[in-house]
Amino acid sequence: MxxxxxxxxxxxxxxxxxxxxxxxxxxxxxxxxxxxxxxxxxxxxxxxxxxxxxxxxxxxxxxxxxxxxxxxxxxxxxxxxxxxxxxxxxxxxxxxxxxxxxxxxxxxxxxxxxxxxxxxxxxxxxxxxxxxxxxxxxxxxxxxxxxxxxxRVDNSQEWVMADLHQGLNSTLGIVNNEIKYRADVVKEYGSLPEVECLPSELNQVFMNLLVNAAHAIQKERGRITLRTGTQADKVWVEIEDDGTGIAKENLGRIFDPFFTTKPVGKGTGLGLSLSYGIVQKHAGQIEVTSEPGAGTRFRVTLPVRHAQGT
Ligand SMILES: Nc1ncnc2c1ncn2[C@@H]1O[C@H](COP(=O)(O)OP(=O)(O)OP(=O)(O)O)[C@@H](O)[C@H]1O
Ligand SMILES: [Mg+2]
Missing domain, CATH: 1.20.120 (Four Helix Bundle (Hemerythrin (Met), subunit A))
Structure with a gap:
């Protein structure tokens, strides 16, 4: 590495x-x-x-x-x-x-x-x-x-009520090329209220997580599971893969800018640090659980209303 x-x-x-x-x-x-x-x-x-x-x-x-x-x-x-x-x-x-x-x-x-x-x-x-x-x-x-x-260029940079499932689906459509040869995508969507957010920025987060998940799958064919749900007045989105997992010693550094385990020229190491910044701007949290050799799960939790979290 x-x-x-x-x-x-x-x-x-x-x-x-x-x-x-x-x-x-x-x-x-x-x-x-x-x-x-x-x-x-x-x-x-x-x-x-x-x-x-x-x-x-x-x-x-x-x-x-x-x-x-x-x-x-x-x-x-x-x-x-x-x-x-x-x-x-x-x-x-x-x-x-x-x-x-x-x-x-x-x-x-x-x-x-x-x-x-x-x-x-x-x-x-x-x-x-x-x-x-x-x-x-x-x-x-x-x-x-x-x-x-x-x-969503028409209303980017504006806080709007948006359907996160639509965001996830359109992002999946965009990165499908990176995913389709490596993994099956399983959707386990719960029912979500519309969330006050910057949709195009959240889509960047989903894109980074999906591409990372696809890159982590080194075996013949893997599985990427997208889950959503609500918890109290918050919503959460999980992106889980059954890829390589993240080594314990790296777990604390993955959100650092420029931290990458990918070969030079392949990864900039900015995906997760940008995503972290975007989730913070939404007064949300991004958590990771990973088991080397078994897979990784990222969970993004967001307040439904922007004002609630600030
Ligand atoms: N789902 C995952 N499974 C295994 N390792 C991961 C996963 N997601 C992130 N990582 C690890 O975290 C590192 C940092 O991820 P990040 O998205 O910030 O940068 P990158 O993917 O290396 O490059 P970039 O996203 O800028 O092209 C990755 O290099 C990888 O080691
Ligand atoms: Mg990345």
Whole structure:
């Protein structure tokens, strides 16, 4: 495991032989260095969250633009299917009338053409092509909808009442690519009231937790379980995986900025620290339970109303 976490420098001890004032200066200098290190970590974190926000906006913009053409392709498709049905019926009638032409040059021409274009094959294949294309368009439409829901750009940065299940589902749609080859997703949703929150930010939290869960699954195929429920006037969301688990000695550091066990270039180690910040902003809690070799469970608890927790 690679651990690129860089702890703040240890405070300098007293250096024997230096006059009192110099000692004080050394200590002050050291304190400054520590503050400086923390500041630049905070700055990195801000840059990262800005970057995520602008990617979200870009995605929502693109999704919005794609939405219209997909809309008319979808509706034209329905019409096209109906027209094709009519054409096939017409063709059937022509074929039936063909018997009357038997022995004429017109019949021979029709026969030749039918074989050249493989009419029987076309009649079978066209409905299949239409069905598959419709599936494809339906999927693109769902992806676009997920992108729009995920970034909620229209009202981002505003506290609104939102359905967390919708947020979880659209986020799942976004990260499905990371998950589908590694794990089955099991949803054990309870019934949740709408929660006053910053939906696009909470979606970032769900995304980080889901991607981490998928990355933790190293075996052939694993399972990621999403649970939700309420407890007193709070709601909770759990994301559990049956992956590698987290080593005891790392458990206390996973929320630190830049703590990652992933290879250089793979993880920035900011996912959980950003998520922690977002949950704190919501006056909530994020807890982790993990058993090395068995799996990990993250639980995010949030107050239903923003004002309650503050
Ligand atoms: N579900 C999990 N199972 C096992 N280990 C985890 C899990 N979630 C987090 N971790 C550990 O916590 C570390 C920090 O997670 P974090 O999301 O902050 O950063 P990252 O995933 O390494 O990188 P990034 O999210 O920035 O791409 C991970 O490198 C991993 O070691
Ligand atoms: Mg991560």
């Amino acid at each position: 690679t651990d690129v976490f860089t702890p703040a420098p240890e405070p300098a001890g007293l250096v024997p032989g230096l006059p009192g004032q110099a000692q004080e200066l050394l200590q002050a200098n050291d304190a400054l260095r520590q503050i400086n290190a923390r500041l630049s970590q905070a700055q990195e974190k801000l840059i990262q969250s800005e970057r995520l926000a602008s990617i979200g906006q870009l995605a929502a913009g693109v999704a919005h633009e794609i939405n219209n053409p997909i809309g008319f392709i979808f509706s034209n498709f329905g019409t096209l299917e109906k027209y094709l049905g009519d054409l096939f019926r017409m063709l059937q009638a022509y074929e039936e009338a063909e018997a009357a032409l038997a022995g004429t040059p017109a019949a021979a021409k029709l026969q030749g053409l039918r074989e050249a274009i493989e009419l029987d094959f076309l009649k079978e294949d066209i409905p299949t092509l239409m069905r598959e294309s419709k599936d494809g368009i339906t999927r693109v439409r769902a992806i676009v909808q997920n992108l729009k829901d995920f970034s």
